Amino acid sequence: MDRSLIAELRAACGEEHILVDRHALRAYESDGLLQYAVVPRAAVLPGSAEAVVAVVRACRDHGVPWVARGSGSGLSGGALPVAEGVLIVLSRLRRILEVDLEDQRVVCEPGVTNVAISAAVGPTHFYPPDPSSQIVCSIGGNVAENSGGAHCFKYGFTTNYVTGLEVVLPDATVVQLGGREADLPGYDLHGVFVGSEGTLGIATKVTLRVVPAPESVRTLVAFFDSPAAAGQAVSEIVAAGVVPGAIELMDRLSIDASEQMAAAGWPRDAGAALLVELDGPASELEARFGEVTSICELARSREVRVARDAAERDVFWKMRKAAFPAMGRISPHYYVQDSVIPRTRLAEVLSRIDELAAEAGLRVANVFHAGDGNLHPLVCYDGAVPGEAERAERLAGEIVLACVRAGGSITGEHGVGVDKKRYMPSMFEEPDLAAFQSLRCAFDPTGLANPGKVMPTPRLCGEVPGPYRRHPLEAAGLAERM
Numbered sequence: 001m002d003r004s005l006i007a008e009l010r011a012a013c014g015e016e017h018i019l020v021d022r023h024a025l026r027a028y029e030s031d032g033l034l035q036y037a038v039v040p041r042a043a044v045l046p047g048s049a050e051a052v053v054a055v056v057r058a059c060r061d062h063g064v065p066w067v068a069r070g071s072g073s074g075l076s077g078g079a080l081p082v083a084e085g086v087l088i089v090l091s092r093l094r095r096i097l098e099v100d101l102e103d104q105r106v107v108c109e110p111g112v113t114n115v116a117i118s119a120a121v122g123p124t125h126f127y128p129p130d131p132s133s134q135i136v137c138s139i140g141g142n143v144a145e146n147s148g149g150a151h152c153f154k155y156g157f158t159t160n161y162v163t164g165l166e167v168v169l170p171d172a173t174v175v176q177l178g179g180r181e182a183d184l185p186g187y188d189l190h191g192v193f194v195g196s197e198g199t200l201g202i203a204t205k206v207t208l209r210v211v212p213a214p215e216s217v218r219t220l221v222a223f224f225d226s227p228a229a230a231g232q233a234v235s236e237i238v239a240a241g242v243v244p245g246a247i248e249l250m251d252r253l254s255i256d257a258s259e260q261m262a263a264a265g266w267p268r269d270a271g272a273a274l275l276v277e278l279d280g281p282a283s284e285l286e287a288r289f290g291e292v293t294s295i296c297e298l299a300r301s302r303e304v305r306v307a308r309d310a311a312e313r314d315v316f317w318k319m320r321k322a323a324f325p326a327m328g329r330i331s332p333h334y335y336v337q338d339s340v341i342p343r344t345r346l347a348e349v350l351s352r353i354d355e356l357a358a359e360a361g362l363r364v365a366n367v368f369h370a371g372d373g374n375l376h377p378l379v380c381y382d383g384a385v386p387g388e389a390e391r392a393e394r395l396a397g398e399i400v401l402a403c404v405r406a407g408g409s410i411t412g413e414h415g416v417g418v419d420k421k422r423y424m425p426s427m428f429e430e431p432d433l434a435a436f437q438s439l440r441c442a443f444d445p446t447g448l449a450n451p452g453k454v455m456p457t458p459r460l461c462g463e464v465p466g467p468y469r470r471h472p473l474e475a476a477g478l479a480e481r482m
């Protein structure tokens with residue numbers, strides 16, 4: 001890498017906020033998807049939006065690719081560095097700039113953690129999208145991945161809560177997309193940016209909508225003999241017109257793993273645990289809660305436990321949120337999969353996952369946002385056993401394709417990144433992918449922002465599949481081909 005570029009990065013971020021030593025850089029070689037690792041040429045930690053602009057400008061001038069990184073908790077390799085590129089780490093930008101409870105808006109820098117938003121507006125308000133990684137993951141990462149969480153069935157995803165963004169485009173210009181209003185005239189460009197996985201620019205300021213905290217919350221866990229039986233209860237709860245704040249399902253393997261970490265005293269021989277949380281006005285909640293309890297009992301739940309107080313509710317949630325990290329207690333390695341299926345196909349897809357796991361000779365734990373049909377199969381393997389990691393990766397891929405065949409999607413909330421891009425053609429036709437590429441090129445014509453992610457085949461801007469066709473504007477003499 002050009003020395004003058006390093007000097008410019010140093011000038012932008014300060015001597016102590018640039019890493020070029022290979023050993024130091026290894027801390028940044030992966031995100032939460034450890035199966036991929038690339039050491040970047042340099043990592044910078046800018047301390048202001050102006051410093052981000054200077055870094056992006058320097059990369060633009062030297063034609064060097066860059067990758068934005070928040071907290072590095074992504075699970076699809078979105079923040080995986082590029083070997084000859086610069087990693088732009090936004091974790092120093094962690095100021096909450098404004099809290100306006102009357103207008104229900106918070107303005108913050110991208111490195112602020114998800115949980116810090118609710119902490120800043122509580123106890124009267126909260127920020128609903130709540131990834132299980134919320135203690136560490138950043139708002140910038142949430143925006144880029146359109147992150148979800150347990151409360152998204154009722155409340156919606158990140159995209160429903162971002163009203164405005166300040167973005168540094170790959171040509172180093174700064175633009176405002178959206179604002180504080182719920183809607184603005186013109187194209188919904190902040191909507192485009194949410195979920196763009198770092199390929200369109202870097203968010204340096206985010207305006208979020210927060211909502212009043214519910215008057216009352218009640219939580220129960222119901223144990224069933226199988227995930228299919230619990231899934232049936234989910235369908236019946238939703239069909240009864242109840243909209244739970246959260247409705248989460250864990251199978252036996254994930255109960256076992258979480259018990260080893262959170263020790264809630266849940267029965268380890270239960271086939272499934274269904275965690276249901278209702279929130280809203282206390283008067284309405286009581287009746288609805290009784291209805292949910294009855295539905296679970298009628299669906300042959302073997303036991304329903306109601307959280308008696310906030311402390312017990314926390315224990316229930318600890319069990320659910322421990323599910324990913326607790327996998328380490330039952331398996332040396334695991335691969336997190338993230339797919340969506342129509343809720344009605346739950347039983348069928350879960351039994352297909354069981355069949356695929358048996359064929360591969362591997363265990364798969366299932367823990368998921370049941371209301372959204374957002375599965376998280378956790379493929380367990382031992383990387384020390386020759387060939388097992390490859391088998392696990394193959395199995396994870398077969399699970400994704402089984403979900404697509406059932407009318408679902410290759411990802412629910414973890415993004416495409418580097419991991420899922422090979423499955424994009426299973427969901428999209430070539431013209432659809434070409435439309436994505438045109439959009440990307442409109443923001444990033446030189447292809448320096450997070451290259452090699454999301455799109456299945458790298459393509460240069462201006463490269464169009466199929467033979468050249470004369471554009472109607474060219475034919476009319478209104479545009480020229482350069």
Ligand SMILES: Cc1cc2nc3c(=O)[nH]c(=O)nc-3n(C[C@H](O)[C@H](O)[C@H](O)COP(=O)(O)OP(=O)(O)OC[C@H]3O[C@@H](n4cnc5c(N)ncnc54)[C@H](O)[C@@H]3O)c2cc1C
Pocket residue numbers: 031032067068069070071072073074075077078079090110130131132133136137138139140141142143144145146147148149150197198199201202203204324325413414450
């Ligand atoms: C234990 C665990 C549980 C999880 N649970 C959930 C869950 O329930 N729901 C869920 O949705 N996800 C979950 N995740 C995944 C992950 O936490 C989210 O995707 C999160 O939003 C990533 O945020 P981050 O700051 O770590 O981003 P990173 O991993 O650093 O980056 C993610 C992507 O965002 C881009 N990016 C980062 N900052 C910016 C910025 N300022 N501007 C533009 N692009 C940017 C990066 O280039 C990359 O493409 C979980 C992860 C773990 C490890």
